[in-house]
Amino acid sequence: MRISTAQYYETSAANYQKNFSNAIKSGEEASSLVRVKTAADDPVGAARLLQLGQQASLLDQYKANSNSIKASLGQAESVMTSINNVLDRAKQLAVGAGSAGYTNADRQANAAELGQIEEQLLSLMNSQDENGKYLFGGSKDDVPPFSRNSDGTYSYNGDQSSLKLPVGDTMMMAANSTGWDVFQQALNTSRSQVTMTSPVVDDGRVSLSNGQMTNSGTYNSQFRGGEPYTVSFVSGTQLQILDGSGNDVTAEASKGGVIGTSPNQTVSFRGVDLNLNINLKSGDVAGTVLPGHSFTLASKPDTFNVARSPGNPSMTQVSAASVTDPVAYNSTFPSGSAVLKFTSATNFDLYAAPLTADSKPVSSGVVGPGNIATAAGVSFTLTGAPSPAANDQFSVAVNTHETQNILDTVSQLKNALNTPTDGDVLATQKQLADLASGMANLASGVDQLSIGISSIGGRGSALATQNEINESLAAANVTTRSAISDSDPAEVMTRLTLQQTMLQASQLAFSKITQLGLFNKV
Incomplete structure (x- = not known):
C-alpha cells in the first residue's frame, strides 16, 4: 500500500500530538497525584466519587448537628441539676416545718425562704441559651415558657414540640427538653x-x-x-x-x-x-x-385560668369560669386550652387552641343574663365594661388537677406555712395534711425531673455511639475516595517516563524518516 507524503506527515503529527497530550496529562497527574479530575477520566469512578462527596457533606452536617445537640443538652442538664438542688432545699424546709417544736414565726421564716425558692425556680425554668432562646419552651422558644397568673398559679406558655435534628442516616434526636415533659407532667397526688x-x-x-x-x-x-x-x-x-x-x-x-x-x-x-x-x-x-x-x-373539679388578649378592642374581663353542664363539658370542651372569641358585642365562638385561620368553632353562643357567656358546658362571667367588642379574645387554660408543676407545689407549701396555727388544733391538723400533700407532690415533681435528666443522659449516650459510627463512616469515606481518585506515585512516574521516552523516540524517528526522500539521493 502506498501512502502519500502528506498522509505520512498528517499521521505522524497526529500521533505526536496524542503522545504529547498523554505526557502532559501524566505530568499533571504526577504533580497533583489526582487521577480522576473529570468524568472523562473515569466515568464509573467519577459517579462513585460524587456519591462519596454527598455522604461526606451529610457526615459533616451530622457532626455539626451533634455538636449543637450536645451543647443544648449540656445546658438543659445543668439547669435541671440546679433545679433539683433547689427542690431538695424546699423539701428540707417542708420537713422541718412539720416539727412539733416549730412556732408560727418559725414556719413563716421557712415560708419566706420558700418564696425565694419559688422565684429562683421560675427564673431557672425560664432559662435562655447564648442566643436568647428559652430552653424549655419547645418550638415556642421566643417567649418565657412559664408565667405567674393573677391568682398566683402558674401557666405553661410553650408547646410539646421537640426540635429534632438528624445525627445519622436513620437517626433523629431531640435537641431540647420541653417544660411540658419535665415540669408539667408530675402526677398530682392531691386530686x-x-x-x-x-x-x-x-x-x-x-x-x-x-x-x-x-x-x-x-x-x-x-x-x-x-x-x-x-x-x-x-x-x-x-x-x-x-x-x-x-x-x-x-x-x-x-x-x-x-x-x-x-x-x-x-x-x-x-x-x-x-x-x-x-x-x-x-x-x-x-x-x-x-x-x-x-x-x-x-x-x-376542673378549674380555668382565663387571660385577656392584650390587643382586645374593649376592656372586658372574664372574672370567673366554671363547669355548669358536665355532659356538654366532657363531650365538647377542648382538652388543655381553648380560645373564646367574640364576633360582636353579644355573639361568641369557642375554639380549640391554638387559633389559626383554618380553625372551626367547637361551640357558639350569645351572652345571656348577668353577662354570662356559656360555651361547651362552661360559663364565663364578663365584667369590666358595658359589653365586649368584636374580635375580643380570651385564652382559657384548663387545670384538670391530674398533674401539677413544681412551681404550684412550692407556692402551695409556702401558703400553708404562712397560715397561723399556734393553739388551734383544727388549723394544725389541716396544716399538717397540707404539708403531707405538698411533700408528696414535691416528691412527684422530683421524680418527673429525674426522668427528664435521665432522658438527657440517654440521648447523650446514644449521641456518643452515633458519633463513633459517623467517625468510622467518615474515615472509610476518605479511604475509598482516596483509592478512587488518588494516583499511585510509582505507577504514574513510570508511565510518565515511558511516555516521555516514546515522545522523544517519535521525534527522532520522524526526523530520520523525513531525510529518506529521493531528492536527498540526487
Whole structure:
C-alpha cells in the first residue's frame, strides 16, 4: 500500500500530538497525584466519587448537628441539676416545718425562704441559651415558657414540640427538653376533695383531709367511676361510704370502715389515703356525737385560668369560669386550652387552641343574663365594661388537677406555712395534711425531673455511639475516595517516563524518516 507524503506527515503529527497530550496529562497527574479530575477520566469512578462527596457533606452536617445537640443538652442538664438542688432545699424546709417544736414565726421564716425558692425556680425554668432562646419552651422558644397568673398559679406558655435534628442516616434526636415533659407532667397526688355536708356548722369533732392519691391506677379505674362518694359516721367506731349511685362500698375501705377515737388515723379507699382526726371534747361519748357527721368525697373539679388578649378592642374581663353542664363539658370542651372569641358585642365562638385561620368553632353562643357567656358546658362571667367588642379574645387554660408543676407545689407549701396555727388544733391538723400533700407532690415533681435528666443522659449516650459510627463512616469515606481518585506515585512516574521516552523516540524517528526522500539521493 502506498501512502502519500502528506498522509505520512498528517499521521505522524497526529500521533505526536496524542503522545504529547498523554505526557502532559501524566505530568499533571504526577504533580497533583489526582487521577480522576473529570468524568472523562473515569466515568464509573467519577459517579462513585460524587456519591462519596454527598455522604461526606451529610457526615459533616451530622457532626455539626451533634455538636449543637450536645451543647443544648449540656445546658438543659445543668439547669435541671440546679433545679433539683433547689427542690431538695424546699423539701428540707417542708420537713422541718412539720416539727412539733416549730412556732408560727418559725414556719413563716421557712415560708419566706420558700418564696425565694419559688422565684429562683421560675427564673431557672425560664432559662435562655447564648442566643436568647428559652430552653424549655419547645418550638415556642421566643417567649418565657412559664408565667405567674393573677391568682398566683402558674401557666405553661410553650408547646410539646421537640426540635429534632438528624445525627445519622436513620437517626433523629431531640435537641431540647420541653417544660411540658419535665415540669408539667408530675402526677398530682392531691386530686381528691372532701367537703363537710353535716352538720351545717362545723363543730370541730371530726376532721377529714382531702386525701392523698397513693395508686394512680386504682384511682383512675375504681375511684373515678364511683364518685361522688358520701362518707358518713354511723356509730362511734364505724363509718360508711356510699358511691354516687347509693351503693355501699364501705368494705373496700381499710379495716372495713372501722375507726378509733384518736387523732391522726388513716382511711384508705380505692387508691386514696384520707387523714381522719377525731377531736372529742370533755364529756363526749363517741357513739353519741359522731353519728350525723357526713362528707362528700370526689375528684377536684376542673378549674380555668382565663387571660385577656392584650390587643382586645374593649376592656372586658372574664372574672370567673366554671363547669355548669358536665355532659356538654366532657363531650365538647377542648382538652388543655381553648380560645373564646367574640364576633360582636353579644355573639361568641369557642375554639380549640391554638387559633389559626383554618380553625372551626367547637361551640357558639350569645351572652345571656348577668353577662354570662356559656360555651361547651362552661360559663364565663364578663365584667369590666358595658359589653365586649368584636374580635375580643380570651385564652382559657384548663387545670384538670391530674398533674401539677413544681412551681404550684412550692407556692402551695409556702401558703400553708404562712397560715397561723399556734393553739388551734383544727388549723394544725389541716396544716399538717397540707404539708403531707405538698411533700408528696414535691416528691412527684422530683421524680418527673429525674426522668427528664435521665432522658438527657440517654440521648447523650446514644449521641456518643452515633458519633463513633459517623467517625468510622467518615474515615472509610476518605479511604475509598482516596483509592478512587488518588494516583499511585510509582505507577504514574513510570508511565510518565515511558511516555516521555516514546515522545522523544517519535521525534527522532520522524526526523530520520523525513531525510529518506529521493531528492536527498540526487
